[in-house]
Amino acid sequence: MSRLARPANRLCTGSSILVRRLGARAAAWCARGRRDDLTGWRAALGILVRLALLALGAYLLARLVRALPALMWLLTTWWTAAAWRAGRPTTSEAEEAPEETPAAPAPALDPTAVRTLLLEVMGDAPAVHLRTVLAHLQERGQWEGRKVGDLRAALEALEIPHDRRVKVAGVPTWGVRRRDLDTPSPTVAQETSPTASTAA
Structure with missing residues (x-):
């Protein structure tokens, strides 16, 4: 594995983890909008409102970035730092890191x-x-x-x-x-x- 492949793999893994975390948090936040004291579409109205708020937030962020392109550098820096932290290998992965070293050969078998x-x-x-x-x-x-x-x-x-x-x-x-x-x-x-x- 080359010198750049390892950090690139860490950033890719961290980005995937961030996407899953943000998606899970957004889904959990929307799910909390359901009313247990109501039935039918009224019970799910809170979920729809929260979904609309998320879509509105994404739209406003996109408009803000288009109006201030320099803001993209700040967002990119934040995402890269967060992905780098999220992609940090765990203890078990760190112990298994030297994949280039082959396992000891098995003894001759009868x-x-x-x-x-x-x-x-x-x-x-x-x-x-x-x-x-x-x-x-x-x-x-x-x-x-x-x-x-x-x-x-x-x-x-x-x-x-x-x-x-x-x-x-x-x-x-x-x-x-x-x-x-x-x-x-x-x-x-x-x-x-x-x-x-x-x-x-």
Whole structure:
């Protein structure tokens, strides 16, 4: 990421936050105009009046800026400063900031051990979601800080079949099916074939 990309991203994020905040405040202010002691259109009359006031305020501000173009510099400065403050990264985001540093590579995995682990987590079910497998690993202090995408990449490297349409409890997402694990992957077959030939 270039030097200008980071502050530009912060200003863009802050501007989006400001728009949402102002929109939410305007909506809440208009909603407070509803009368609970009335019914029908009379109850919503206060909301319509407040909407009209907001539209009138926007119109007057636009006319004022057209009459005094220099005022635009003041508004732009105010907006930029507010967006910069609103776009300040949170503590969790600041800790995750060094995205350029790749995660430590996963240790070499044994295909047979991985298949055994998948069947263990699967239990008696016909399939298991990868997020369940990842949670199982992380509960045991393994694969900390990694995501389902990392697990998918590891399975891909081991040529273990996995699919994004695996259903567990009616929910389809990335997972592994038992029937796919019953057939050894090419990696396992290549590892076992020399042993078989030697034994013969």
